[in-house]
Amino acid sequence: MSASLPSELDRPALARGRSAAGTDPKSVSAALRRAEFGDRLRSLALAAPLLLLLALSFGIPIVLLLSRAVYDPTIADALPRTSQALGDWNGQGLPADAAFTALAADLSENQARGSAYELAKALNARLPGARSQVLKTVRQLEGAGGKPPLEVMKSVPFWSAPGTWPAIRTGTHSLTSFYLLSALDLRWNADGGIERVPPEQAIFLQVFLRTFFVAGAVTLATLLLGFPLAYLISSVPKGLAAILIVAVLLPFWTSILVRTAAWTVLLQKFGLVNDLLLWLGIASERLDLMYSRIGLIIAMTHIQLPFTLLPIYSVMRTIAPSQMKAAYSLGAKPFTAFRRVYLPQVFPGVMAGCLLTFILCLGYYITPALIGGASDQLISNFIANYVNVELNWEMAAALSFILLVFTLALFGIFARILGLDRLKMV
Amino acid sequence: MKLARTSLIALAAATACIAMGRAALADELSIMASGGAWQDAQRKAWFEPFTKETGTKILEQEYLGDLGKVKAMVDTGNVPIDLVTVETATVLQGCDAGILERLDYSKIGPRDKFIEGSALDCGVGLDAYGDILAYDPTVLKEAPTSVLDLFDTKKFPGKRAMRKFPAQNLEWALMADGVAPADVYKVLATPEGVDRAFKKLDTIKKDIVWWDAGAQPAQLLASQEVVMTTAWNGRIQNAIDTDKKPFKIVWNNQILEYDMIAIPKGAKNPDAAYKYLAYISKPENNAKLASYITYGPVRTDAASFVAPDALPKLPNAPDHLAGAYLVADTEFWGDYGEDLVKRFNAWLAQ
Numbered sequence: 001m002s003a004s005l006p007s008e009l010d011r012p013a014l015a016r017g018r019s020a021a022g023t024d025p026k027s028v029s030a031a032l033r034r035a036e037f038g039d040r041l042r043s044l045a046l047a048a049p050l051l052l053l054l055a056l057s058f059g060i061p062i063v064l065l066l067s068r069a070v071y072d073p074t075i076a077d078a079l080p081r082t083s084q085a086l087g088d089w090n091g092q093g094l095p096a097d098a099a100f101t102a103l104a105a106d107l108s109e110n111q112a113r114g115s116a117y118e119l120a121k122a123l124n125a126r127l128p129g130a131r132s133q134v135l136k137t138v139r140q141l142e143g144a145g146g147k148p149p150l151e152v153m154k155s156v157p158f159w160s161a162p163g164t165w166p167a168i169r170t171g172t173h174s175l176t177s178f179y180l181l182s183a184l185d186l187r188w189n190a191d192g193g194i195e196r197v198p199p200e201q202a203i204f205l206q207v208f209l210r211t212f213f214v215a216g217a218v219t220l221a222t223l224l225l226g227f228p229l230a231y232l233i234s235s236v237p238k239g240l241a242a243i244l245i246v247a248v249l250l251p252f253w254t255s256i257l258v259r260t261a262a263w264t265v266l267l268q269k270f271g272l273v274n275d276l277l278l279w280l281g282i283a284s285e286r287l288d289l290m291y292s293r294i295g296l297i298i299a300m301t302h303i304q305l306p307f308t309l310l311p312i313y314s315v316m317r318t319i320a321p322s323q324m325k326a327a328y329s330l331g332a333k334p335f336t337a338f339r340r341v342y343l344p345q346v347f348p349g350v351m352a353g354c355l356l357t358f359i360l361c362l363g364y365y366i367t368p369a370l371i372g373g374a375s376d377q378l379i380s381n382f383i384a385n386y387v388n389v390e391l392n393w394e395m396a397a398a399l400s401f402i403l404l405v406f407t408l409a410l411f412g413i414f415a416r417i418l419g420l421d422r423l424k425m426v
Numbered sequence: 427m428k429l430a431r432t433s434l435i436a437l438a439a440a441t442a443c444i445a446m447g448r449a450a451l452a453d454e455l456s457i458m459a460s461g462g463a464w465q466d467a468q469r470k471a472w473f474e475p476f477t478k479e480t481g482t483k484i485l486e487q488e489y490l491g492d493l494g495k496v497k498a499m500v501d502t503g504n505v506p507i508d509l510v511t512v513e514t515a516t517v518l519q520g521c522d523a524g525i526l527e528r529l530d531y532s533k534i535g536p537r538d539k540f541i542e543g544s545a546l547d548c549g550v551g552l553d554a555y556g557d558i559l560a561y562d563p564t565v566l567k568e569a570p571t572s573v574l575d576l577f578d579t580k581k582f583p584g585k586r587a588m589r590k591f592p593a594q595n596l597e598w599a600l601m602a603d604g605v606a607p608a609d610v611y612k613v614l615a616t617p618e619g620v621d622r623a624f625k626k627l628d629t630i631k632k633d634i635v636w637w638d639a640g641a642q643p644a645q646l647l648a649s650q651e652v653v654m655t656t657a658w659n660g661r662i663q664n665a666i667d668t669d670k671k672p673f674k675i676v677w678n679n680q681i682l683e684y685d686m687i688a689i690p691k692g693a694k695n696p697d698a699a700y701k702y703l704a705y706i707s708k709p710e711n712n713a714k715l716a717s718y719i720t721y722g723p724v725r726t727d728a729a730s731f732v733a734p735d736a737l738p739k740l741p742n743a744p745d746h747l748a749g750a751y752l753v754a755d756t757e758f759w760g761d762y763g764e765d766l767v768k769r770f771n772a773w774l775a776q
Contacts, residue, residue, distance in 0.1 A: 120522055121522035124761065128761070128762060200772060203771055270649055291635055373635075374636050375775055375776075387494045388490075390767065391523050391525075
C-alpha cells in the first residue's frame with residue numbers, strides 16, 4: 001500500500017515532465033517500474049516475517065474454518081455404497097431396493113467403525129428427527145438375526161417417508177450450498193429451485209439487518225456526541241485538553257465486560273438512571289431500559305465513543321484556527337466558513353472514525369448478550385451459539401462468511417466513494 | 427543435513443518431555459465443572475474425600491458448560507482434562523459428535539441402579555435438579571401454586587423471567603394449554619404440537635425477560651426486575667440459605683433433570699477417571715452432595731444415605747413429587763433440539 005502511494009502521486013508530474021523534455025515515455029516509465037520493483041521487493045522482505053505470522057496464525061485458520069461452510073464430507077464419507085446406488089435415481093418417489101440394501105450395509109459398517117453417531121447427527125441437521133431413526137435402525141440391523149437387511153429397512157417407516165431420500169442424496173455431495181443458503185434464509189425446494197424458508201423459520205436476514213441498523217445507530221450517536229467534544233478538546237489550552245483526553249480514554253482502558261456490567265447496574269429497573277428520571281419528573285413510571293434496544297445502543301455508544309472521537313480529534317488538531325479567521329475576514333458567515341473551510345478538512349477523520357466504529361459494532365457480542373433483550377441479539381451472538389452450544393460449526397462458518405462478505409462489500413463501496421488514501425486513522 | 431539432525435534432537439527432547447509429563451500425571455485427575463456454588467459443593471462432597479482416600483490429586487477447572495470448548499480440545503488432539511460435567515442434552519450431543527467417550531459401566535457400577543435416564547452411553551448422572559418457579563412473597567401478594575402460573579398474566583401481572591432456551595418452556599406451554607404431562611413429548615413431536623406450544627408462549631411473550639446463566643434468576647428477583655422466574659432449584663435455595671433472601675419455591679409442575687459427568691475422547695488419564703466415577707457412584711457417596719447443595723442423588727438406593735436435614739429441600743423429595751411433575755426426555759431433545767432451538771430463536775427475533 002505505502003509503496004504504491006508515491007508512484008500515484010508522481011504520475012502527473014511525470015506526465016508533465018514528458019511533454020516538456022520530450023524523452024521517450026516508455027523507457028522512463030520502464031526504468032521507474034524497475035526501480036520501484038526493487039524497492040517493493042526490499043520492503044516486502046522486511047514485512048515478510050509479519051506477513052508470514054499473519055498468514056499462519058490468522059489467514060489460514062480463517063480460510064480453514066470458513067471452508068466448513070461449503071465443504072462437509074461427513075455423510076459422503078459415511079455412505080459410499082448409498083451414494084453410488086443413488087447415482088441413477090431420478091429423485092422422484094422412492095429409489096430402487098438396491099439403494100435400501102446399500103444404505104443398510106453402510107449403516108452396519110458405520111456401527112462397526114463407531115461412527116454411527118456422527119452420521120446420525122449430520123443427517124439430523126438436514127432432516128429433523130433422523131438422529132433417533134438412524135440409531136434405532138442400526139440397533140435393529142444388529143439384532144436382526146438372519147432377517148434380510150432390506151426387510152429391516154422397509155419395516156422402519158422413516159426410510160420410506162417422502163423427503164428422506166432427497167435429503168440423503170443432497171447430503172452425499174461433500175460440496176454443499178446448504179449452510180450458505182440457510183444463512184440467508186433460503187433452501188432448495190423439491191424441484192431443484194431456490195426458495196425462501198417459511199416465515200416461522202426465517203431468522204438470519206432479519207438479524208443481519210438488525211446488526212447493520214444497530215451499528216449505524218451507534219455510529220451516528222458517537223458522531224453526534226464525539227464531534228463537538230473533539231472540537232472542544234482541540235480548541236482549549238493544552239493542559240485542559242490533556243485532562244479531557246484522559247477523561248475520554250479512562251473508560252477506554254477498562255475492560256469492555258466491566259463497562260457492560262456497569263451499565264447493567266445503571267439501567268436496571270431500580271437502577272440509578274430510572275431513579276434520576278423519576279426524581280426529575282421526566283418519566284412518570286420506571287422504564288424498561290435493560291433488555292431493550294435503547295439500552296443496548298446507549299451502552300455501545302459509550303464503549304465506542306473513543307474510537308470515533310480520536311481520529312476526528314487528531315485531524316482537528318492539525319487545522320490552524322487562523323484559517324477560520326481568514327474565512328471570516330473574507331466575508332464568510334460562520335456556517336459557511338465551517339462548511340467550506342473546516343468540514344472538508346476534518347471529513348477524512350470523521351469518515352475514519354465512523355468506519356472504525358461501524359465495523360467494530362458489526363462484531364459486538366458481549367454487550368448485546370448482557371444488555372440486549374431477546375430481539376436485540378446481533379449476528380455474533382448467533383455465531384457464538386452455533387460454535388459453543390449447538391456444535392454446528394458449519395452453520396457458524398456460513399454466517400461468518402456472509403458477515404465478512406457484507407462487511408467487505410461495505411468497505412469496498414466506502415473506499416470507492418472516498419478513496420482509501422483520504423482516510424486518516426489516529 | 428545439520429538442520430535435520432538438530433530438529434531430530436529437538437523432537438526427541440520434546441518427546442521425552444511429553445513422556446515425563448505423562449508419568450507425572452499418573453496420580454492427578456483433571457476435572458472441569460461449571461463453577462459456582464455447585465462446584466464448591468462437589469469439592470466438599472467428592473473431590474476432597476476422594477483425594478484423601480486414593481491419594482489422587484484433583485486439578486479443578488471451570489467453564490460455562492459450552493461443549494464447543496471440549497470439541498476444540500478433542501479436534502486438536504490436546505485434551506488436558508479427564509472429566510467434564512455436562513447437562514444431559516449436552517451428553518447426547520457430545521456422544522453424537524464423537525467428543526465424549528462411550529462409558530464402560532462395568533468399571534463404574536450397576537447401570538440398573540440409576541434412576542431411569544440418568545445413566546447414558548456417554549455420561550453418568552451426578553445429581554437430580556428441578557426446573558422450578560421462584561418468587562418473592564414480599565413483592566407478590568398472592569402465592570403462585572404451580573409453575574404453570576407463569577402463563578396467568580391476569581392473576582400475576584408483571585414481568586416474568588424464563589430461560590432463553592426452548593427446553594422446559596415448550597413443555598410448560600403445552601401443559602398450561604391442557605396437555606397431560608405423560609403426553610407432552612408425544613404432542614411436541616408433531617408440527618401441530620410445536621405450533622400449539624409457541625402459540626401459548628405468544629400470549630405472554632411481551633412479559634418475558636430471558637435469562638442465560640444459572641445465577642441470573644436470583645439476581646432478577648432480587649433487583650425486582652421480575653415478579654417471578656423459572657430457575658434451577660439449587661440456585662434459589664442458595665439465595666435463601668446463604669444470602670438470606672425471602673424467596674419461595676413452587677414445586678408443582680417442576681421438570682426434573684440430571685447433571686452428568688463424562689470423559690472427553692483422548693483424555694490422558696482414563697483409569698483415574700473411571701476410579702472417580704466408581705467412587706461417586708457408590709450410593710453412600712452419591713447421597714453426600716445433597717448436604718452441600720440441594721440437588722438429589724441419582725442412585726435409586728441412595729435415598730437412605732441422604733442427611734435427614736437435607737432431604738426436604740431436594741427436588742426428588744417425596745413431598746415435591748406429590749404434585750404434577752415431568753421428567754425431561756433427553757432422547758426427544760437429542761432428536762428435535764437443533765430444529766426447535768432454531769425455531770425458538772426465530773420466534774424470539776420476531
